[in-house]
Amino acid sequence: MQDLPNLILIGPMGAGKSTIGRLLAAELSREFLDSDHEIQARCGADIPWIFDVEGEAGFRQREEQMIAELTELDGVVIATGGGAVLRESNRRRLRERGTVIYLFTTVEQQLKRVAKDRNRPLLQRPDREQVLREMFDLRDPLYRATADVVVRTDRRSPRAVVNEIVRRV
Numbered sequence: 001m002q003d004l005p006n007l008i009l010i011g012p013m014g015a016g017k018s019t020i021g022r023l024l025a026a027e028l029s030r031e032f033l034d035s036d037h038e039i040q041a042r043c044g045a046d047i048p049w050i051f052d053v054e055g056e057a058g059f060r061q062r063e064e065q066m067i068a069e070l071t072e073l074d075g076v077v078i079a080t081g082g083g084a085v086l087r088e089s090n091r092r093r094l095r096e097r098g099t100v101i102y103l104f105t106t107v108e109q110q111l112k113r114v115a116k117d118r119n120r121p122l123l124q125r126p127d128r129e130q131v132l133r134e135m136f137d138l139r140d141p142l143y144r145a146t147a148d149v150v151v152r153t154d155r156r157s158p159r160a161v162v163n164e165i166v167r168r169v
């Protein structure tokens, strides 16, 4: 039997990758794996701790290793961290190993979703709107270049997004 392709969710913080990934996996009776969650479990520490002690570079190293491992699997739903597309090696790996779905959202929607968040080190600063806008400008083209499918998640329920993904992949 041919291996079932993975379904890989990419997109910025607050796009709904974890929520939608969990629902999508349940809908298709597949296993769900969240890269950030797996990194924390492996390390025995949370993401703010990793950024504090090892810096963003240390986190990106762990993330690359985790993406390499998760994409070895077949037929699973994978949620990646928002910065996973920054490394060319990750982009290539994601494209080779699954159908990649870009969960698009706007900066306005992100701001609503991550307003009280303490678990995202890159946003723990007063100018988080500016940070998100700069990230959008840098990363949106990378998400688009990596994705097979782009699905909007702003102003829609997770269920509506899952239904669209199921229709399109």
Ligand code: S3P
Pocket: 011, 012, 013, 014, 017, 036, 047, 080, 081, 082, 083, 084, 119, 120, 121, 122
């Ligand atoms: C990051 C996004 C986070 C997490 C880390 C860095 C980023 O994941 O990997 O804080 O660079 O955008 P989520 O997209 O799941 O919030």
